Amino acid sequence: MSTEIVINQVNMRFGKGDKAVTALSDINLDIPSGEIVSLLGPSGCGKSTLLRLIADLLEPSAGKIEVENESPRQARLQRKFGIIFQQPTLLEWRNVVDNVSLPLEFTGHSRKERKQIAMEQLRMVGLEKFAGHYPWQLSGGMQQRVAIARALTFNPPMLLMDEPFSALDEFTKERLHLEVIRIQEQTRKTVVFVTHSIPEAVFLSNRVIVLSAHPGKVKHNLSIELPGKRDLQIREHPAFFEYTTKVRSCFGEGAYDEDLLV
Amino acid sequence: MRIFLFDARKLQTAVWLVLFLLVWEGVAWSIRHWIPVTQPETKWPYFTDVMTYVFANLGMLFKQGGITFANALSGFAIGSLVGLLLALIMSLSATIERIITPYIVSSQMVPIVGLAPIVFGILRDADMSRISMAAYVTFFPVAINALSGLSSIPSEKKELFASYASSKPVYYWKLALPSALPYLFLGMKLAAPLSITASIVVELMGAPNGIGVTMVSSLYYGSSQSTLFWATLFFSALIGLAAYLVISVIERVATPWQPEFRSTGGGNT
Known part of the structure; x- marks a missing residue:
């Protein structure tokens, strides 16, 4: 499996001087091609910021990102990203x-x-x-x-999704999860999926990147291998609960922040 | 439901008209009976008298009003264009905006009653002066509103266009301008009646024709012409209202996606 996106020692600060806020600190990450990778974390962990850095909608304060061996800017100018936001836009x-x-x-x-x-x-x-x-x-x-x-429509190799379903009701959300899985299986696109929902991340992803907040850091990089097809039944499978428990344990005490409960 | 709403609106109009007439005629009657003024019919005539005069002189009022309206319209068109261009230029950079804003704000500090004779004195042409003054009062609300439209585009939409590697002109054509249209129309609706007023102010300074001229001459000929004065006043208000309504209709056609114009039902979540 080739590596699509390489993130190397990336730091992101907003503001200047005393008021500067560190959104992301020393992020190192490889995102393989053809997989669904979730960036999971509470509000303020910089997961959306990381997505925007990959898409060249923001520039990192330090560090380097490569997309298919090019800079994010080159990738953006070649229209390699299909972005889906929280709002339909x-x-x-x-x-x-x-x-x-x-x-x-x-x-x-x-x-x-x-x-x-x-x-x-x-x-x-x-x-x-x-x-x-x-x-x-x-x-x-x-x-x-x-x-x-x-x-x-313009068939980009990468889909970047920024909490795309968090404003939707549970039934619609489930249908769209299945739709994303089906589309990804058909097209084999690389999907980077930002979410604050643990079950959503586990269900959708081949890999879950767990981020902690203040400052945003990669806390865990977990490969998800569910037995069998990703459909609604798999959510009842013990393996699914094992993974969600495992991911939740990454957050320790903070796991019961309302942010992480779906 | 639809029919009911329509009827409610009709009822509102009827109530409004009745109240308007009651207040107007009430004031006219009170002045006549309670306040010892000389020639009360010149101070506040009965509305029915004014309307009788308007209908008797409809041709003349339409002719003079038409001249005023046509000049105001030309000035309004020029002013809107200038306002939109200014907004576009200011939206390009914060520095440009900071340089231009004090000029356009201070331009509106000069009272048009003072500016009109200056412009008339320089241009020495009634039509040109009317058009210039109408443009002058138009460009400001148009520029300010269009600019706030251009600067209130949601960041996700801008990011979307960035991900398409959109050029600046395409960004303006496909996203910024359509987004700013409702704001542009808001500015134009404010400016339309103002442009009529500006045109009339120039006419008061000595144009050869127009509703403003009729208004001034009615004042020169004393109380015998007082109903004419009120008729011109009433007609001027009508022209201003017409200008506003014309822009509103154009807005409805040009921006049918605005929430208040959406006709079809359906999920709104």
């Missing part, structure tokens, strides 16, 4: 299909190709019937599926 003035085809307007596709590819992606998330609807006519879960379809 759709453009309200565009209907669903025009939102999904937005990335293709940057890659020189013709109008016909854009529409065709966008419709394919909408089929993939089961929303082809809603192509002509506007974002506000859809539920939160549907909007987030549109955002997933949009991130997939």
Whole structure:
């Protein structure tokens, strides 16, 4: 398995002088390609910051990040990241299909190709019937599926997901978990998934990176090998509980911060 | 439900009209009977008298009002364009914004009643002066509101466009401008009636035509013309209202995604 993202001695500080806050301290991390890797931790552990550093939306104060042997900037300019945020972040003035085809307007596709590819992606998330609807006519879960379809349209090798389901109800969340797993199995994309939910991290990931807060540090790097297919039944399997218990124990006393309870 | 809301709105309008008439005619009646003023009909005429005059002189009022409206409209268009351009330039860098802001704020400190004769004296052309003054009062609210629209784009949307490696012009065209449109329209709705007022102020300074001229001349001819004065006042207000409504209608067509214009039901979560 080749290594997609290499994070080497990365530090991130916000602000200057006495008021400076260290968000991330001495992060060393290898993220292999073709896996789902979760960045898990309480609020303030800098997991979203780390995601933004990988995506070149922020620059580290110190240290180096390489994405497919290039700088994050080069990777961003080659449009190698499909980003999905906590909020769907759709453009309200565009209907669903025009939102999904937005990335293709940057890659020189013709109008016909854009529409065709966008419709394919909408089929993939089961929303082809809603192509002509506007974002506000859809539920939160549907909007987030549109955002997933949009991130997939220009077929980036990496998906970066920043707590994408934390604003959704439990039923929608479960469906979208399965959808992410299915899409990743079909496309073999590298997925970096930021979350504060232990079961979500264990269920989705091949690997869970546990971060501690103030300052953000890598506390544990855990490979998850669940026996069998990742479906809703596996959540009842003893191995699943072993992993969640193991991850929770990484946080010690702080494990019962409300932040970590789902 | 829909029909019910529609009726409620109709009822509101009816109540508003009745209250307006009651207050107006009440004031007119009170002045006549309780306050010893000379020629009370010039101080506060009955609304019905004003309306009778308006309808009798509709052609003239429309002609003069049309001239005022057309000039204000040209100035409004120029001012809106200038305001939008200023907002775009200021949104490019905080330094530019800090340099420009004091100029545009202080420009609005000069009373237009003082500025109008200066502009008229320099340009020596009624139309040009009306257009300039209308543009002058328009650009400020448009610039300020458009700028706040451009600077309130959610950071995640900006990050999204960064991940597409978007160029600045494309970012402005596909994200910043559409996001700022509701704010731009807010500025334009504020500016539209102002541009009419500015145009009228220039006319008071001695333009050959326009509703402002009719207003001034009605004052020169004493009490016999007082209903004309009130009619022009009323008509000026109507033109200002029309300007506001025109922009509101354009806004509705141009930005149908705004929450208050969303027609179709459906999940809003």
